[in-house]
Amino acid sequence: MSSKDNIFHQPMDNPAPFVFDEAVAQVFPDMIKRSVPGYSNVIAGTGLIAGDYVQPGTNCYDLGCSVGASTFAMLQYIKTDDFHLLAVDNSPHMVKLCQQNISGNNHAGNVEVTCADIQDVGISNASVVVLNFTLQFIPLEKRADLLTRIFQGMNEGGVLVLSEKLAFDSLAEQQRQTALHESFKRAQGYSDLEISQKRAALENVLIPESLATHLQRLTDIGFRDAQLWFRSINFASMMTWK
Numbered sequence: 472m473s474s475k476d477n478i479f480h481q482p483m484d485n486p487a488p489f490v491f492d493e494a495v496a497q498v499f500p501d502m503i504k505r506s507v508p509g510y511s512n513v514i515a516g517t518g519l520i521a522g523d524y525v526q527p528g529t530n531c532y533d534l535g536c537s538v539g540a541s542t543f544a545m546l547q548y549i550k551t552d553d554f555h556l557l558a559v560d561n562s563p564h565m566v567k568l569c570q571q572n573i574s575g576n577n578h579a580g581n582v583e584v585t586c587a588d589i590q591d592v593g594i595s596n597a598s599v600v601v602l603n604f605t606l607q608f609i610p611l612e613k614r615a616d617l618l619t620r621i622f623q624g625m626n627e628g629g630v631l632v633l634s635e636k637l638a639f640d641s642l643a644e645q646q647r648q649t650a651l652h653e654s655f656k657r658a659q660g661y662s663d664l665e666i667s668q669k670r671a672a673l674e675n676v677l678i679p680e681s682l683a684t685h686l687q688r689l690t691d692i693g694f695r696d697a698q699l700w701f702r703s704i705n706f707a708s709m710m711t712w713k
């Protein structure tokens with residue numbers, strides 16, 4: 472059980488750009504559960520998808536693993552003992568907690584938690600790749616390169632799970648979805664001040680794109696059958712195959 476997220480509770484003159492530092496890592500499970508509608512469903516579904524697609528003798532990847540929620544979900548459902556799971560994050564604070572969390576798991580020996588930029592990590596022999604709420608933090612112009620490297624490192628029939636906050640082309644739709652997301656956060660106990668200060672901190676740090684943009688880019692890279700499998704308000708999870 473993580474501590475309660477109070478990071479944006481006190482008034483700030485000018486919130487600094489959001490970073491995944493030690494304070495955020497300490498409260499991360501609480502923060503993401505109360506900020507991302509449908510988060511628990513996405514994590515559970517990620518585990519189920521991994522269970523269906525991890526092949527013996529292959530690698531799986533949790534890119535932007537934070538404290539290990541998707542890794543844990545995958546470990547719960549993977550049906551073979553012969554796999555290697557690479558969990559990668561570039562925040563040393565997240566990696567430290569992820570390593571601690573995984574150490575007690577029966578399959579800890581199959582998991583390697585690494586502190587690195589996911590843009591530099593070699594992907595090979597992959598049957599499952601998970602990018603849960605992480606591509607949105609990669610510079611826009613670098614996203615296609617990262618997804619292309621993932622595609623190249625995947626085996627035929629392998630699956631990519633991609634979960635993201637969504638943007639909307641229509642201003643009216645953007646406003647409706649943003650309002651509903653803010654209502655969700657209020658219902659989770661966040662104050663208007665916390666919501667507005669976090670929004671300012673994430674400006675230019677988390678850059679969402681539309682569902683159509685995601686699906687088209689995946690298809691352009693060569694992934695097949697790119698599709699939505701889950702959506703809650705302005706957060707979605709897609710899956711697609713090589």
Ligand SMILES: C[S@@+](CC[C@H](N)C(=O)[O-])C[C@H]1O[C@@H](n2cnc3c(N)ncnc32)[C@H](O)[C@@H]1O
Binds near residue numbers: 491534560604608
């Ligand atoms: C919203 S969190 C991901 C949540 C996690 N996948 C989950 O479902 O619980 C985004 C994570 O991506 C990491 N991250 C952002 N940019 C990264 C990069 N270029 N390389 C590696 N990790 C990155 C952050 O440190 C953070 O832990």
